[in-house]
Amino acid sequence: xxxxxxxxxxxxxxxxxxxxxxxxxxxxxxxxxxxxxxxxxxxxxxxxxxxxxxxxxxxxxxxxxxxxxxxxxxxxxxxxxxxxxxxxxxxxxxxxxxxxxxxxxxxxxxxxxxxxxxxxxxxxxxxxxxxxxxxxxxxxxxxxxxxxxxxxxxxxxxxxxxxxx
Amino acid sequence: xxxxxxxxxxxxxxxxxxxxxxxxxxxxxxxxxxxxxxxxxxxxxxxxxxxxxxxxxxxxxxxxxxxxxxxxxxxxxxxxxxxxxxxxxxxxxxxxxxxxx
Numbered sequence: 001x002x003x004x005x006x007x008x009x010x011x012x013x014x015x016x017x018x019x020x021x022x023x024x025x026x027x028x029x030x031x032x033x034x035x036x037x038x039x040x041x042x043x044x045x046x047x048x049x050x051x052x053x054x055x056x057x058x059x060x061x062x063x064x065x066x067x068x069x070x071x072x073x074x075x076x077x078x079x080x081x082x083x084x085x086x087x088x089x090x091x092x093x094x095x096x097x098x099x100x101x102x103x104x105x106x107x108x109x110x111x112x113x114x115x116x117x118x119x120x121x122x123x124x125x126x127x128x129x130x131x132x133x134x135x136x137x138x139x140x141x142x143x144x145x146x147x148x149x150x151x152x153x154x155x156x157x158x159x160x161x162x163x164x165x
Numbered sequence: 166x167x168x169x170x171x172x173x174x175x176x177x178x179x180x181x182x183x184x185x186x187x188x189x190x191x192x193x194x195x196x197x198x199x200x201x202x203x204x205x206x207x208x209x210x211x212x213x214x215x216x217x218x219x220x221x222x223x224x225x226x227x228x229x230x231x232x233x234x235x236x237x238x239x240x241x242x243x244x245x246x247x248x249x250x251x252x253x254x255x256x257x258x259x260x261x262x263x264x265x266x
Contacts, residue, residue, distance in 0.1 A: 004169060007169065007172070007173070008172070011172065011173070011176045014176065014180065015176070015179060015180070015183075018180055018183045018184070018203055019183065021187065021196070021199055021200065021203060022183060022186060022187045022190075022191070022200070024196075027193060027195040027196055027199075027256075030195075030196050030199055031195075031199065034199050034202060034203070037203070037206070038206060041206055041209070041210055044173070044210070044213075045213050048213060048214070048217040049217065050213050050216065050217060050225050052225070053209075053213055053225055053228050056228070056229065056232055057209075060232045060235075060236060061202075061206075061232070061235070064236065065202070065235065065236060065239045068239060068240070068243060069195070069198075069199070069239065069243065072195070072243045072246065072247065073195060075247060076195075076247070076250055076256065085192055085257075086191065086192060086193075087190050087191065087192060088189075088190055088191065088192045088258060090189055090190060091190045093189070094186055094189030094190035095186060095190065097185065097189060098182045098183070098185045098186035098189065099182065101181075101182055101185055102178050102179060102181070102182030105178045105181065105182070106175065106178050109174050109178065124220075125220055125221060125222050126216075126217075126222065126225055130222055131222070131225075131226065134222050134226055135226070135229075139226055142230060146229075146230055146233040149233060149234070149237055150233060150236070150237060152237070153236070153237030153240050153241060154240075156241050157240045157241055157244045160241070160244040160245060160248055161244060
């Protein structure tokens with residue numbers, strides 16, 4: 001099916017751009033590769049018909065978080081020592097731990113259970129109205145707690161900037 | 166023929182392991198923060214894959230809270246990072262090891 005082909009294509013793209021993040025010498029190149037990686041994931045979400053999350057991914061991650069990161073890179077000096085040496089002294093143990101963790105996670109997750117039949121009629125469970133209703137009814141407390149967390153983040157960032165002065 | 170859900174979970178595991186690798190082996194503090202974002206993205210992918218597999222909203226709604234946490238994290242991390250660079254003059258994670266006393 002063509003959707004599966006697109007999912008595989010964007011999955012491979014996401015892997016390739018994640019690899020570029022790991023090996024890029026300049027942080028700006030790593031940041032741009034991360035933008036491409038996140039856009040590939042948004043495309044996968046769109047292929048899965050979860051359009052709301054795909055929009056969130058592009059708006060919040062690519063639009064806000066990564067622009068913030070790119071501004072920070074531009075604030076810093078590009079003659080830094082960390083740009084010349086890419087990898088730390090824990091390269092070999094790091095590779096070993098990452099491989100073992102990946103294999104362990106694959107072992108734990110195991111094969112898929114029986115999935116629900118995909119709905120082809122109507123708006124489906126991932127429409128904007130379904131999300132809005134869920135956030136107003138079932139997740140209202142979590143939603144309010146998330147706003148408190150954001151407020152705490154703003155206050156903490158402000159406190160750090162005051163320290164900087 | 167591999168199932169779509171299993172492919173997405175394997176992809177999420179691979180991306181998570183790559184993020185972990187970046188956190189452990191990279192020297193530049195900015196790239197370490199980016200690798201943390203890679204790990205968060207892998208978790209988001211696994212949540213959305215599970216939601217699409219079971220056709221329920223819960224997994225997809227959970228990603229919204231991951232986004233909120235990630236936004237808070239990145240705002241604080243960038244502020245702290247600029248502060249650290251002003252104090253130590255470098256983004257190198259190993260630079261702190263050379264301090265004496």
